[in-house]
Every structure is written in structure tokens, then in C-alpha cells.
Amino acid sequence: MSINLRTMLAGTFAAVIILLTVLLSYLIGHESSRNAEAANGRLLAEAAHQISYSLDHFMWARAGEVEVLSKLEAFQEPADREEIAGLLNQLKESLPVFTWVGYTDAEGKVLSATGGVLEGKGIGEQPVFLNGIKAPYIGDVHDDALLGELLPSPGGEQPQFVDIGVPVKDKNGRILGMLAAQLSWEWARQVESAMAEPLKERMKGAEVYVVSKDDNRILLGPGGQIGRRMQNSALQLAGQGQSSWLLDEQKGSQSYLTGYAYGDGDMNYPGLGWSVIIRQPAEIALASVRKLQNNIVLSGMAVAVLLGIAGWLLAGWIVRPLQRIIESADLLSSGAKTEIPLYNRIKDWSILSRSLHNLVHNLTRPEPEPFYMSEMGRHDPLTGLPNRTALDDYLAHAVNKAKRNRSTLSFLYLGLDGFKKVNETLGHRSGDKLLQQVSFRLLESTRENEMVTRIGGDEFVVILHTSAAKPMQEAEVVAKRIIDKINQPFSIDGEVVHVGCSVGAAVWSPENQDTSEILRLADDAHYISKRSGKNRITFETAV
Incomplete structure (x- = not known):
């Protein structure tokens, strides 16, 4: 498929x-x-x-308050129970987080307490007394069945408390009793x-x-x-x-x-x-983060759709010339009279359309033009380029056309710099392959109606159709393009090869009747380029 x-x-x-x-x-x-x-x-x-x-x-703050309370004189002997009760109730009223505060003697009997709760009862077996009678003590959160019954929670749940116990001592350090406090865990x-x-x-x-x-x-x-x-x-x-x-x-x-x-x-x-x-x-x-990822995916899918459409349109633009070439080829195969269209916007299109156009033109034309390189004796067998005979025929037609158009012909005489070294180091077979690749680059650098010929060895002649106003400038542009092309590396049998290109140029105008003289001037300029540094262009003018 x-x-x-x-x-x-x-x-x-x-x-x-x-x-x-x-x-x-x-x-x-x-x-x-x-x-x-x-x-x-x-x-x-x-x-x-x-x-x-x-x-x-x-x-820390609640334990400190109980400890400060334990230092008051009201707790010294003889203890004033009414004053102690007042102090305890005042503490509870000021800080409702204290659910119960009581004062016991040294044996754990509650002498005074907030609201009178547990007064007269002993708490000597409770952890708060066993630990708090010796040193300041804070117990972990716990249930208290006794206070839970006496002080039920408004929500009906079993209340939880945190115990604070601080020993009460006289001035001589003798333990008189203990202050015990229970904080409701609700404060947490x-x-x-x-x-x-x-x-x-x-x-x-x-x-x-x-x-x-x-x-x-x-x-x-x-x-x-x-x-x-x-x-x-x-x-x-x-x-x-x-x-x-x-x-x-x-x-x-x-x-x-x-x-x-x-x-x-x-x-x-x-x-x-x-x-x-x-x-x-x-x-x-x-x-x-998940939302960001989803947004990226959705945006990416949208972009994918848009670029897919763009790719579809771009492909249509690329394929359209190929389809027209195919349609023309189908018409030709059916016997219709048509030509392969030429496209110059993209290099690959240009090469393909020119090759097919020339092929069809060569196959269908009854008699080739005098300068066309279809006959064996009129083209170079190695490169396929027109030879000197084809060049002479071409010039005869080109001169007549230039006279009619009042234009000029620019002659470029080219010789490769370093070709002899390639032959010596890599062999003549590699040299032949280099000449073939050079021929292709020369064709790439010129227009279809211009002439590229191989004169012999590593020398080529290019005939350009230039204007009467500024032929030298136009010829120089093409010559520089050719030099740049030839300077690019060649790949010959796995080896990278570098050569240069010396160019001599001369311009024919309708006033100069002899094209052979112009070709000679271009040849002389070519040798001047080689002697003066190579890889450059030199112009010679007719006297």
C-alpha cells in the first residue's frame, strides 16, 4: 500500500x-x-x-500560672481555706480552660477546690498527685471517670483532660501539699x-x-x-x-x-x-499540575491539527507542479501534442522539469538545432556537454539573436586549479569523475538558454546572454557563482577533493564581428587569472 x-x-x-x-x-x-x-x-x-x-x-504558660499560685502565702501554715478557695475560683474564672483546680495536703486529701468539687476526698492514688507532690508535673491527655461524671461535657462525649501538679512548700522547703489542676482538652x-x-x-x-x-x-x-x-x-x-x-x-x-x-x-x-x-x-x-498537563496536551493536540492542515496545504503546493508534469507526460504518452512545463521556483523542480523537457524535446523534434548536443560527434563523450563543433554552431545562432535583440554575449573561459594533482594522486579515473561533477555544477550555475561546453582537458567555455548596458557586471555575477560552486568540496570514490577555478572573460558586442577573437581574449584572460593567484576572474576587452 x-x-x-x-x-x-x-x-x-x-x-x-x-x-x-x-x-x-x-x-x-x-x-x-x-x-x-x-x-x-x-x-x-x-x-x-x-x-x-x-x-x-x-x-508552659498554664503550668507557670499554677506554679506562681503555689508561691502565695495563703498556702502556708496555717492555711486559710476560704482565701485559697477564692484564689482557685478566681483562676478558673480568669482562665476557663482550667476545668478544675484543687489544693491537697501532703497525703492527697483535697482541702479546697473550685466549686467545692472533690473537697474532702483523696486523690493520693492519682498520677497527678504521685508525680506532682515531688516536682512540677504535666501529664498527657487522658479520660477521668470521676471528673467526667461531675463535670459532663456539653456535647455528651467523655471529656478529656491534661493534668498539672505543683508541690506547695513552706519557706524551709518542707512540702505542705500540692496544687492540682486539670485543663479541658477542648483548648487544643x-x-x-x-x-x-x-x-x-x-x-x-x-x-x-x-x-x-x-x-x-x-x-x-x-x-x-x-x-x-x-x-x-x-x-x-x-x-x-x-x-x-x-x-x-x-x-x-x-x-x-x-x-x-x-x-x-x-x-x-x-x-x-x-x-x-x-x-x-x-x-x-x-x-x-494535573490541570497544567491537561492544558498542554489539549493545546498540543490543537496545534497538531493546525499543523496537520498546514502540512496538507503545503504538500499540495509542493505536489501541484509534479502533478502537472505527470499530466503532461500522460498526454504525451497518449499521442497528444504538448510540452513538459518548466518550474524555476525550487531547484529540484527546475532540474526535473528541465531534464524532462529536454528529453521530450529531443525525442519529439524532427531535426535538432545545429548547436544542440544530440549527435555523437557534437558532444563530449565524458561529460555529455557540447564540444567545440557544437559551440561554433551555437555561436552562429547566438550572434544573430544578439544582433536582433541588441544585446551582447559574454564569454567565460574556465580552467580548474589543482586538477593535475587530482590525476596524479587519485588517478585518471577519479579525474574523469571530477570533470563530470564539475560539468553538472556548471549547468546548475547557468540558465537554460546559455551554453556550457568542454573545450578539452579541464577547460570549459560558458556563453552568456548579457545586456548591452552592463555585460561585465552580469558576467561577473555568474563567474563568481561558478567559482563558489567549484570551490565546494567534491566526493570522489570516498575521497574529499578540493579544486579551484580560474576564469577569463571577454564581451562580444554587435560591433565586434569575430567571435573567435573574443574567445581568444577570454582564453588570454584565463591565463592571467592563473598567473595572478588563481581562483579569480579577469576581463579582457577587444581593442
């Missing part, structure tokens, strides 16, 4: 653009994904660090809401988790997640004290872009080692 040129060009253009689009989409998408991951990851990591710091700072939700909500507005689908150190239990997170255990790469890195971000990709489940931070305390507060995890589904975090 054959494919016509128009289809091939249009398909090639479209295929190239589609391939470039796929490559560009991959490269831009890959780089954009990396940049988007880094930008969003840093934003999540920074937010996790800020929340972690705020939680630690809050705990307020911190998370204040800091994470703006982030969630900017980063759709983001989730915030606060996870305990000891058992990886979720202390704060989306509904239904609290109390569950979390296990992922980000939590492991945060547990090692690191704060950064990563793309958590898990087979068979959703991937997340995750920022993480470790709570290492604030000031003299060592912290409880909480890890803050903020994550966003990767498909949402990288949605802008």
Missing part, C-alpha cells in the same frame, strides 16, 4: 507535534510536580510546627481551629492530627479518629524529633502530602512529645 505525499506530510507534522506535546507535558509536569510538592509541603510543615509550638507554649481544639482553619481554606482537604508519643494514639483529629492509633512514615520521622514534609505514597490506598512537627517543649517546659501531622490528599495538592 502506497501513501501519497500530502497524507505523509500532514501525518508527519501531526505526529511530530503530538510526540513533542507528550514529551513537553511529561517534562513540565515532572518539574511542576516537584515544585508544587515542595511549596505545599513546606506550607504544611510550617503550619504543623506553628501548631506544635502553640500547644507547647500554652502548656481552639488552638487547632484558630491556626488550621485558614490553612484548610487555602489547602482543600487538609487534615490536622495531634498524636501522643507513647502509644501513637490520636489525641486530636477529624471526627471518629480520636483514640485510634496512627502509624505512617511521617509519624515515625516526627517521633525521632524531626520536623519537615514528605509525600506519603501507599500501595492500594490514597497518597498524602504530609507536613509533620515534633513538640519538644517551650522554655523550661520539656514538652510531652506530641507529634503534629497535617496532611492533604496528593491528588488535591497536585491538582494544579
Whole structure:
């Protein structure tokens, strides 16, 4: 199955653009994904660090307030229970985050408490007393069945607390008792809401988790997640004290872009080692990149269609002359009288159309012109160019035409520079091939109605039709073009060959009747060019 040129060009253009689009989409998408991951990851990591710091700072501030309270004289012996109750209630009223504050004796009996809750009862077995009676103590988030019954949550859920315990000592350092405080964990939700909500507005689908150190239990997170255990790469890195971000990709489940931070305390507060995890589904975090890739693909497809159409039109423009040549050839084969059209806009068209035109003209013309090189005795057997006999016949007709048109003929006598060296180094066979290639380049450098002949050896004569006003300038343009062509390297049997070209020129005008004299002047100018440096043009004028 054959494919016509128009289809091939249009398909090639479209295929190239589609391939470039796929490559560009991959490269831009890959780089954009990396940049988007880094930008969003840093934003999540920074937010996790800020929340972690705020939680630690809050705990440091509350522990400091309880410790300052423990230094007041009201707690020294003999203790004034009414004054102590007033101080405790004042603290709770000023900071509602304190759910309960109580003062115990050295054995753990509650002497005074906010709202009178647990007064007269012992808490000596509670962790807050066992640890806080010795030194300032902050406990992790936990449930409290006793306070949970006495202080139920407005939402009906089991309340959670953070314990603070500070020993109360007299001036001599003797332990008199302990101040115990429980903070409602609801304050953490307020911190998370204040800091994470703006982030969630900017980063759709983001989730915030606060996870305990000891058992990886979720202390704060989306509904239904609290109390569950979390296990992922980000939590492991945060547990090692690191704060950064990563793309958590898990087979068979959703991937997340995750920022993480470790709570290492604030000031003299060592912290409880909480890890803050903020994550966003990767498909949402990288949605802008996916959109960019889709836009690139759509744009590329549109360009592919447009270039496919352009290729189709261009191919039609290229093929049209070939189709006309084919149509003319078909008419000739059927016996119709027509000619192969000539096209000069593109070199390949020109060569093809001229070759076919000359072939058909030679085959169909009953009698060749006197100067035409169709007879064996009138052309050079090596190059196929007209010989000296054909040149003389051509000049007879060219002179008559120039007289009628009041124009001139410019003679270019050419000799190759360095041809002898080619014969000596590469052999005469290579020299013959060089002469054949030189002949072709001379034909390329001249017009169809001008004459290129081989006089003998490495010498050629070119006859140009030039104007009466500036024949030398016109001849010089052609001569320079020929020199440039000949100076270009030749490939002979795998060898690269360089030769030059010396040109002698003379102009015939209707006043100069003898063309042989003009040819002699051009020959003399040719030798002047060789003696004066070669690879150049020299003009001789008739006296």
C-alpha cells in the first residue's frame, strides 16, 4: 500500500507535534510536580510546627500560672481555706480552660477546690498527685471517670483532660501539699481551629492530627479518629524529633502530602512529645499540575491539527507542479501534442522539469538545432556537454539573436586549479569523475538558454546572454557563482577533493564581428587569472 505525499506530510507534522506535546507535558509536569510538592509541603510543615509550638507554649504558660499560685502565702501554715478557695475560683474564672483546680495536703486529701468539687476526698492514688507532690508535673491527655461524671461535657462525649501538679512548700522547703489542676482538652481544639482553619481554606482537604508519643494514639483529629492509633512514615520521622514534609505514597490506598512537627517543649517546659501531622490528599495538592498537563496536551493536540492542515496545504503546493508534469507526460504518452512545463521556483523542480523537457524535446523534434548536443560527434563523450563543433554552431545562432535583440554575449573561459594533482594522486579515473561533477555544477550555475561546453582537458567555455548596458557586471555575477560552486568540496570514490577555478572573460558586442577573437581574449584572460593567484576572474576587452 502506497501513501501519497500530502497524507505523509500532514501525518508527519501531526505526529511530530503530538510526540513533542507528550514529551513537553511529561517534562513540565515532572518539574511542576516537584515544585508544587515542595511549596505545599513546606506550607504544611510550617503550619504543623506553628501548631506544635502553640500547644507547647500554652502548656508552659498554664503550668507557670499554677506554679506562681503555689508561691502565695495563703498556702502556708496555717492555711486559710476560704482565701485559697477564692484564689482557685478566681483562676478558673480568669482562665476557663482550667476545668478544675484543687489544693491537697501532703497525703492527697483535697482541702479546697473550685466549686467545692472533690473537697474532702483523696486523690493520693492519682498520677497527678504521685508525680506532682515531688516536682512540677504535666501529664498527657487522658479520660477521668470521676471528673467526667461531675463535670459532663456539653456535647455528651467523655471529656478529656491534661493534668498539672505543683508541690506547695513552706519557706524551709518542707512540702505542705500540692496544687492540682486539670485543663479541658477542648483548648487544643481552639488552638487547632484558630491556626488550621485558614490553612484548610487555602489547602482543600487538609487534615490536622495531634498524636501522643507513647502509644501513637490520636489525641486530636477529624471526627471518629480520636483514640485510634496512627502509624505512617511521617509519624515515625516526627517521633525521632524531626520536623519537615514528605509525600506519603501507599500501595492500594490514597497518597498524602504530609507536613509533620515534633513538640519538644517551650522554655523550661520539656514538652510531652506530641507529634503534629497535617496532611492533604496528593491528588488535591497536585491538582494544579494535573490541570497544567491537561492544558498542554489539549493545546498540543490543537496545534497538531493546525499543523496537520498546514502540512496538507503545503504538500499540495509542493505536489501541484509534479502533478502537472505527470499530466503532461500522460498526454504525451497518449499521442497528444504538448510540452513538459518548466518550474524555476525550487531547484529540484527546475532540474526535473528541465531534464524532462529536454528529453521530450529531443525525442519529439524532427531535426535538432545545429548547436544542440544530440549527435555523437557534437558532444563530449565524458561529460555529455557540447564540444567545440557544437559551440561554433551555437555561436552562429547566438550572434544573430544578439544582433536582433541588441544585446551582447559574454564569454567565460574556465580552467580548474589543482586538477593535475587530482590525476596524479587519485588517478585518471577519479579525474574523469571530477570533470563530470564539475560539468553538472556548471549547468546548475547557468540558465537554460546559455551554453556550457568542454573545450578539452579541464577547460570549459560558458556563453552568456548579457545586456548591452552592463555585460561585465552580469558576467561577473555568474563567474563568481561558478567559482563558489567549484570551490565546494567534491566526493570522489570516498575521497574529499578540493579544486579551484580560474576564469577569463571577454564581451562580444554587435560591433565586434569575430567571435573567435573574443574567445581568444577570454582564453588570454584565463591565463592571467592563473598567473595572478588563481581562483579569480579577469576581463579582457577587444581593442
